[in-house]
Amino acid sequence: MRKLRVGIIGLGRIGRMHARNIKSIIQADLAAISDISEEAVNSVAEELQINQKYYDYREMLNDPSIEAVVICSSTNTHAQIIKEAASAKKHIFCEKPIALTIEEVNDALNSINISGIKFFLGFNRRFDPTFSKMKEEIKSGKIGTPHLAIITSRDPAPPSLDYVKSSGGLFLDMTIHDFDMARFMLNDEPYEIYVSASSLVDPAIGKAGDVDTAAIVITMKSGARVIINNSRKAVYGYDQRVEIFGSEGMIMNQNMPKDFAFLSNPYETQLSNPVYFFIERYKEAYIHEIETFISCVMQDEIPPVGGEDGKISLLMGYAAQKSLTENRPVKFSEVI
Amino acid sequence: MRKLRVGIIGLGRIGRMHARNIKSIIQADLAAISDISEEAVNSVAEELQINQKYYDYREMLNDPSIEAVVICSSTNTHAQIIKEAASAKKHIFCEKPIALTIEEVNDALNSINISGIKFFLGFNRRFDPTFSKMKEEIKSGKIGTPHLAIITSRDPAPPSLDYVKSSGGLFLDMTIHDFDMARFMLNDEPYEIYVSASSLVDPAIGKAGDVDTAAIVITMKSGARVIINNSRKAVYGYDQRVEIFGSEGMIMNQNMPKDFAFLSNPYETQLSNPVYFFIERYKEAYIHEIETFISCVMQDEIPPVGGEDGKISLLMGYAAQKSLTENRPVKFSEVI
Amino acid sequence: MRKLRVGIIGLGRIGRMHARNIKSIIQADLAAISDISEEAVNSVAEELQINQKYYDYREMLNDPSIEAVVICSSTNTHAQIIKEAASAKKHIFCEKPIALTIEEVNDALNSINISGIKFFLGFNRRFDPTFSKMKEEIKSGKIGTPHLAIITSRDPAPPSLDYVKSSGGLFLDMTIHDFDMARFMLNDEPYEIYVSASSLVDPAIGKAGDVDTAAIVITMKSGARVIINNSRKAVYGYDQRVEIFGSEGMIMNQNMPKDFAFLSNPYETQLSNPVYFFIERYKEAYIHEIETFISCVMQDEIPPVGGEDGKISLLMGYAAQKSLTENRPVKFSEVI
Amino acid sequence: MRKLRVGIIGLGRIGRMHARNIKSIIQADLAAISDISEEAVNSVAEELQINQKYYDYREMLNDPSIEAVVICSSTNTHAQIIKEAASAKKHIFCEKPIALTIEEVNDALNSINISGIKFFLGFNRRFDPTFSKMKEEIKSGKIGTPHLAIITSRDPAPPSLDYVKSSGGLFLDMTIHDFDMARFMLNDEPYEIYVSASSLVDPAIGKAGDVDTAAIVITMKSGARVIINNSRKAVYGYDQRVEIFGSEGMIMNQNMPKDFAFLSNPYETQLSNPVYFFIERYKEAYIHEIETFISCVMQDEIPPVGGEDGKISLLMGYAAQKSLTENRPVKFSEVI
Incomplete structure (x- = not known):
């Protein structure tokens, strides 16, 4: 072979x-x-x-x-x-x-x-079994025309301040995945972006010029609205949920729990929190993406996610930053 | 007696x-x-x-x-x-x-x-057993300081066009409940409101000057961000979910299903959709609110929700409408 | 009217x-x-x-x-x-x-x-929305031919010893509902019954000649096996679950929770326990059964559950008691 | 290294x-x-x-x-x-x-x-993250004294008839895992075993002298009752659930789904079925067991599961077979 x-x-x-x-x-x-x-x-x-x-x-x-x-x-x-x-x-x-x-x-x-x-950009979440199934269901019309998307994306703990300073900021470091997710799920492009954000998790992040908590609304070209919420610190673990609501139905995911046990005591029933972070959560996604890359090269096929996707996500991050700075919705066309 | x-x-x-x-x-x-x-x-x-x-x-x-x-x-x-x-x-x-x-x-x-x-305003959702428990948990510090709230509020089907025309519009008719929910859960007041909305469900609603699909971000005085998403038509039933994310934890609810059965066939496992609309969903809430009203009168106590709550929610609706019209975030102080 | x-x-x-x-x-x-x-x-x-x-x-x-x-x-x-x-x-x-x-x-x-x-016997569980839906799904062939049934039926706390002594014992007082549930769901009759049971919850119940914990296997005439497990004390609340497994699928239910909130802290996610006991759990069932009774009388229809159902459940209780006493499977025909 | x-x-x-x-x-x-x-x-x-x-x-x-x-x-x-x-x-x-x-x-x-x-027997399920957590919770007293165990163990499809014929029968081939699970979870030994079983899935399995559907009750030495139900064919996938009910609480697991997506259409909400079979379901368990084996050898520690466990499970299978043949509860002491 x-x-x-x-x-x-x-x-x-x-x-x-x-x-x-x-x-x-x-x-x-x-x-x-x-x-x-x-x-x-x-x-x-x-x-x-x-x-x-x-x-x-x-x-x-x-x-x-x-x-x-x-x-x-x-x-x-x-x-x-x-x-x-x-x-x-x-x-x-x-x-x-x-x-x-x-x-x-x-x-x-x-x-x-x-x-x-061939150029393949590592937007790993596209290759997560849950998210790729959701994409397929949407593509095949199971929820009709998408009207709303709710993307919840929260890290378990903020990175070091050094990392924060060199990361390009929340939108280029963290939200960039959510920008790509919106485009991936909806097969649609951004028209306008509004951000409300500040540093609620750690004032030091604010002093470093960045934010750690954000609420973002993207009006897509089709008219669908995408809502993203980010936090650098979800004490219960990595929170990665996507919900796409359309004219004929809705598809969403639950987080991947650490295990599948339920314990009922006289006070409550306890279940497992989500797995801690991306290495665990996207374990299968990382394997699928690299398999897909290798297969694209060997079969001479166009990679499903490439340079243009990286560029658009970056520009969405710019627009988000501009919206935050100017406290107004910013058209995507303003940053091209 | x-x-x-x-x-x-x-x-x-x-x-x-x-x-x-x-x-x-x-x-x-x-x-x-x-x-x-x-x-x-x-x-x-x-x-x-x-x-x-x-x-x-x-x-x-x-x-x-x-x-x-x-x-x-x-x-x-x-x-x-x-x-x-x-x-x-x-x-x-x-x-x-x-x-x-x-x-x-x-x-x-x-x-x-x-x-x-005594004046008691019928914001029934405050008396729903799930939402009132969530409020108590938040109040008692179980999730720390609230940072984000995600309110999903979708009706199963749009009202008649006649109703739409006399309703005061989506924000005064439907979102007003979500505005009150935000204040109720967070014990906080609005600072600024941004809306992106249009009529995706039915163009006739748009022609009547109203919207049926909305994404709203409210920056609260504390810095917490509230995100509301509305639709006049969720084909799977009445979707009423609230999620409050804080520095020490998160609390959210699931919809009330029609029943508790799960059917597994070779293709999937099917569970029941949410109950159809507010009469079923808030059945207990309606009883609790009227019991509370009667109790407040008989015990000479101040109603937990009154005229001021109604006024603020209305003003939030005005700010939302102004944001939609002017396509910019609107400070709550602008509409007082 | x-x-x-x-x-x-x-x-x-x-x-x-x-x-x-x-x-x-x-x-x-x-x-x-x-x-x-x-x-x-x-x-x-x-x-x-x-x-x-x-x-x-x-x-x-x-x-x-x-x-x-x-x-x-x-x-x-x-x-x-x-x-x-x-x-x-x-x-x-x-x-x-x-x-x-x-x-x-x-x-x-x-x-x-x-x-x-008209004679209508109060086997209330048949009128629970979840169980009556399950019955309909089974009847309409959704799970094919039933092979196994797992009935979990646990009370939150044992009754008083006085009650225990006059109750006729666990099988006639408590399991009788589960015997009826088995016949109701499977549309089938008992062939042989085996019981293993003792008093693990409270030795006083044992001294009074009764048991409080039981594992029961019923071989039905069709060959389907029904497994019942009972306890007089489930500290987390009233546990009422039925699972019917068939050649083409499986249908089961979850308990009705007290509310629909989920709280995630750094250690776990907590959800609500089941409602406490039958008055809460079968609230709707009690209304439906009495409505059905009134409707049967007024429309001159045969009640869906009557004297014969009461008699067979009683005899199943006898067979269970006999199996426990003689430590062997007992044919239903032995107690007729 | x-x-x-x-x-x-x-x-x-x-x-x-x-x-x-x-x-x-x-x-x-x-x-x-x-x-x-x-x-x-x-x-x-x-x-x-x-x-x-x-x-x-x-x-x-x-x-x-x-x-x-x-x-x-x-x-x-x-x-x-x-x-x-x-x-x-x-x-x-x-x-x-x-x-x-x-x-x-x-x-x-x-x-x-x-x-x-060192001898290590491959009872892989003990090393499943969910089951090993449940064991730890039980061991640490979270559910008090175990009273009941419900073990559901169903394969997605029967093996070939040739395999059936050389397998030693359902109890030695399939239920043997459940026998070990009962001992593992309860830290207890069998006293008496009763089986009701037949071939409902495929008459050819019956003709080959085996059964494919079984209901088993094991009375443990402590008085706890274990209920096992087996089927060779669960059309919805590999069904592997364990529930341990005790004096102070209950712990159970849900199956591992293929993915974490939920799709709501106007009729129902669909979630993913369990993964298909043991290779997928026990993927992590297989890694943990072999890691544990290697660690036991290198650290000179006694393997957590060894020859005696294999022998007792086998004898439980014998007792089960004897109970089926003689249609009576069989004491474990009869087969030693």
Whole structure:
């Protein structure tokens, strides 16, 4: 059986997870790994028995036998690596976001277009079994025309202040997934965005110029309204719910619980909280997305989520930021 | 046992329901009924064995033995009847809204203040066992400081166009309950309101100058954000959900199903949809509210929901309408 | 409108509940009440404004204008009152059980047959909206041929020892409802019964010669197996679940919760326990059964649950007792 | 890091699953594989990059560097392989059951005792996150003293008739897991067993001398009653529920759904059926059990489930069979 020879660039938490997932996919051969940390490279190499080890991704890109790369390095390196990998004719899976500025995104997308390689952006939630089923049900008309979408997206705990400062802010770091979810579920594009947000979880986040609690309304081109609510701290765990309400029905999901036990005592019945965070919640989604990437490359198919999706989500984040700053609804056309 | 002598003014669907409920309350004596329709009066009188029948409520108000009245007539008559009942020193339970104009509301509240009678406004949802428990849990600190509220409020089917035209519009007719729910749950007041809304359910509603689908964000004085979503048509039944998310936890409710059966076939597991509409959904709430009214009068206690609540909800509706018209967030202070 | 003139015999907790329910039914006129306690009669008469008051039910039976009686007196009086009421040509609704001995039951049924009046036995659970829907789904073939039934039936707290001693034992007092449920759901008859039971809740119940915890297997004539589990003490509330598993599907119910709120804290998500006991749980069922009784009399239809159902359930209780005593499966034919 | 060198014997569906799981465990080195099918060995070797390949497990046992074996061959070979592996001083993980005759089981356990190796029996359900949490809750007293256990265990579809014929029958093949579950959850031993069972799913199973539908009551030594219901065919998927009811509370589980979406249309709300079968349902359990095995060997700890558990479950199966044949409750002491 032919196996796609894949290299990973960046071996942080998410890079290691992708490494293990690729290792378990029969159609792929995790041939090479790269990270600026020697320790990270060696520990992954030992665990997964990888021979080709790099501390500079450029060397990996120079190996003509590597067909595809998975970019999991820090956000500020994505655009540059995409450009070099595209030049080297490697197919690319890249963690979101492509970049925090639209110029860098355009640059990166340009190099992808020129080289003609496959580019797959890691909007993992699209590949969650629950969300992909919901999308299929909507697409097949089960709820009629969508009128309202309610997206609840809350992290269990805020990241470090350092992370917050370099993250691009709540809208580019966290809500960007919800922006993509809205477009994915509704097959529709944004017309206008309104945000009301502040830092209720931790004043330090506010001092750092960011918000941690947000209520967002997006008027879509079709007239459907999308409501997003975000918090950086849901003490009961990762809260990831989507509800699409339409003319003929409604589809929604419940969170994935840690377990399926119910305990009834004289006072109440207790059930399990949602799983803690994205690694647990989107475990299957991460496997499906990387399988889909590998399959797209091997079957020469267009990736279901690519550069344009990354660009639009970024622009939605800009519009959200502008709405917050100017305290008014902002048309998507204002930020293009 | 002393029983409070109560009269009902208006015997439409909701008036008849109150009549039956009052009849079942030991502390009350449903002594008199009034309606402009002779047929309505006679059918209720026969069903519930009521002797005092009136076709003009003024005659009822003239009977000094009647201690309290329940006003269920059409909205445009509320303010006038309140004034007359207050003058006649009858305690008043009135269906919401008090009136559609702030002048009439002020007039009515004024007459209540002068007469010193009890005034109880029928925001029935506050008396629903699920919502009143949620309020208690929040009040006792179980979820910490509220940060976000998500209120889903969808009717099963739009009312007649005639009703729509005289209703005061979606915000005064339907969302007014959700405005009150936000204040009730959060014990907080509105600072700013933003609305995005249109008529997606039925273009005729749009032609009549109203909307049927709305997404609303209210920034409360505390900084908590309230998100309301409304639709005039949820094909699966009356959707009434409230979720309050705070610094230490979250409380939400599920809809009341028609029954508790689950059927599993080879394709799926089917459960019952929510009950159809407010009469079924708030059956217990309607009993609790009228019991509370009667108890407040007999124990000489201040009603938990009164004229001021009605006025603020109305003003929130005005702000919502202004936001929709001007496509911008509107401060509550702008409409006072 | 013609109304059926009904009298109630016995005004304990269940008698009062029936009185209020009948009072709320438009087709019925609660004309007379009877109890050996003067106080009980007077308090109900005042509350519900009843003029005909009796302290001896025989006087009520002598009133030719009374068309039907509802028997809610203590179990040991049922058979005698049935006989007298049947002689007086009153239609009869009787609380279960008809009697604790088969001779008395046969006597009572005999007098019913001779007089030709309607006899309706109060197996209230058949009229619960959830259980009657389940029955309809099974009847219409939604689960194919039933193979297994799991009936969970647990009280929140054991009755007084005095009650236990005069109750006829767990099988005649409590399980009798489950025996009827099995026949109702499966439309099938018992072939063999096995019981394993003891007193785990309270040793005093054991000393009184009864059991409080039981596991029962009934092999039905069709080959379907029914499993019943009983406890006199479920600390979390009244547990009433039925699950019917068939060749093409399965239908089951969840308990009715006290409310529909969910509270998530950092440790767990809490939901409401089931309602406390039968008065709350079967509130609607009690109304439906008495409505059905009145409708059967007025439309001259055969009651859906009558004397034969009472007799078979009693015999199943006998077989259960015999199985427990002899520690072996007992054929239903052994107790006929 | 030291890694335990493990070999697998038998590469059918369950053997391959164990192979993949062991491959993903950092503490283990899947060093060797063995199967009588050359094709099976080669495909697994290629997929997982295994160098040591055997078509006769005895050769694997001869390799002194192999420290532990995982026996996944057909049931009738288990006892013989256990004896040889024990002689070769390999630690053993063996799929259940050890054997279908008590003599073979005793023989195997004897050889294990003599050699002093670790023996771990694959009662996978004990390692399911939901069931192991339930066990912990019960152990810590959350439900008080157990009084009743309801174990629902239904397969999605019957196995082939050939399999049925060589399986040892429903009680040794399927119910054996439920017998172990009862002992695991209650920390209690069986006193008496009663079975009512027949073939309702497929008459051919009956002709082959087996049953496919069973209702079982086990009276435990403590007095707690365990009720098991089995079916070979639940059209809606693998049904695996356990409910333990005690003096102070109750704990139960719901099935694991395929996904967490809910679709409401005008007629009903649809949710996902349970996952199809044991590979999906016990995915995590299989990983945890093999991790526990490896940890027990490396930390020199006694396996939580071993030979004695296998023997008692087998004897419970014998008692069940005897009860079915003789149509009477059978004391566990009768089959020892």
